[in-house]
Amino acid sequence: MSTVRAAITQTTWTGDKASMLDKHEQFARQAKDQGAQVICFQELFYGPYFGITEDPQYYDYAEPADGPVVQRFAALAAELAMVMVLPIYEEEQPGVYYNTAVVVDADGSVLGRYRKHHIPHLDKFWEKFYFRPGNLGYPVFKTAVGPIGVYICYDRHFPEGWRELGLNGAQIVFNPNATKPGLSNRLWEIEQPAAAAANGYFVAAPNRVGREDNEYGDAAVSFYGSSQFVDPQGNLVGPMGSSETEEVLVRDLDLGMIREVRNAWQFYRDRRPESYTSIPKP
Numbered sequence: 001m002s003t004v005r006a007a008i009t010q011t012t013w014t015g016d017k018a019s020m021l022d023k024h025e026q027f028a029r030q031a032k033d034q035g036a037q038v039i040c041f042q043e044l045f046y047g048p049y050f051g052i053t054e055d056p057q058y059y060d061y062a063e064p065a066d067g068p069v070v071q072r073f074a075a076l077a078a079e080l081a082m083v084m085v086l087p088i089y090e091e092e093q094p095g096v097y098y099n100t101a102v103v104v105d106a107d108g109s110v111l112g113r114y115r116k117h118h119i120p121h122l123d124k125f126w127e128k129f130y131f132r133p134g135n136l137g138y139p140v141f142k143t144a145v146g147p148i149g150v151y152i153c154y155d156r157h158f159p160e161g162w163r164e165l166g167l168n169g170a171q172i173v174f175n176p177n178a179t180k181p182g183l184s185n186r187l188w189e190i191e192q193p194a195a196a197a198a199n200g201y202f203v204a205a206p207n208r209v210g211r212e213d214n215e216y217g218d219a220a221v222s223f224y225g226s227s228q229f230v231d232p233q234g235n236l237v238g239p240m241g242s243s244e245t246e247e248v249l250v251r252d253l254d255l256g257m258i259r260e261v262r263n264a265w266q267f268y269r270d271r272r273p274e275s276y277t278s279i280p281k282p
Contacts, residue, residue: 004145004253006172006202007031007039010225011246012210013048017061020046021069025076027248032080034250037106038145040085040174042206042227043153044099047089048215049178049208049223052124059130062091065113070102078108083143085150087176089130090115099131099152101176106144114139116152117161124180124221125154138164146171146255153177156191156205159198160279166199166268171255173199177207180221188226197234200262202253204229209246229253232261 009027014020024041031039043049046069050058063069069088077084083106090100090113099116115134119127138161140149149170155161156175165173173195179188188207196203209225227241229251237251262268 007036008206038083114150162195193234196230
């Protein structure tokens, strides 16, 4: 498949899980109406971004990777013939939780999951309270639109995982986020383009948008949206999403560009893993 029409979405917390699930179903249908073949939602898509507090009530948003949310959207994926990347709060067992993205193929089959490796513990990103670090490596999933990988939010600050996904054969890497203003603003502009160019693949990065004060009042943060697609040369594919309002972004990704870029810039040929002595080897 040379050209893939892909979608990413951004929205804010509505105030309840049921309406968030309905909203994202409508996003998928809207994307399908525009011809999208694959869609990725934002980080922890059906709940608030609860990392701004440390509160055990939010453990209740966790469910198994084959639970009701994944089952609902797997059925929708089959109905729409659309690949879906579903960033959920995964319960492996009571008390063992992960920040996870489940990948569903266009026939509704669940191909597997990626668990976020790098877990921040910073002001209003108190994620170690909620998540164990990922332990499933950097899988690449063979989907109806080609090989795709996932990297989640804070992961993007670590170049090693981007490279692992490239070495494992990813052609599109989805990077769902919940990112707010601050030190990250400049990084948001440069990290996805840098990763795409260094590894010769497409990056698609949805981000939450808006202020979740309906959940957190004065403690709420304002997510800045600006979701983006980036090509293997590090250029934006179309404009970034809105910084203020919800949006479904649909873009055409020419996968043939990957071979062209990699033949021009032989980063995979010229890398020297044996010389990177400060990076442990298995």
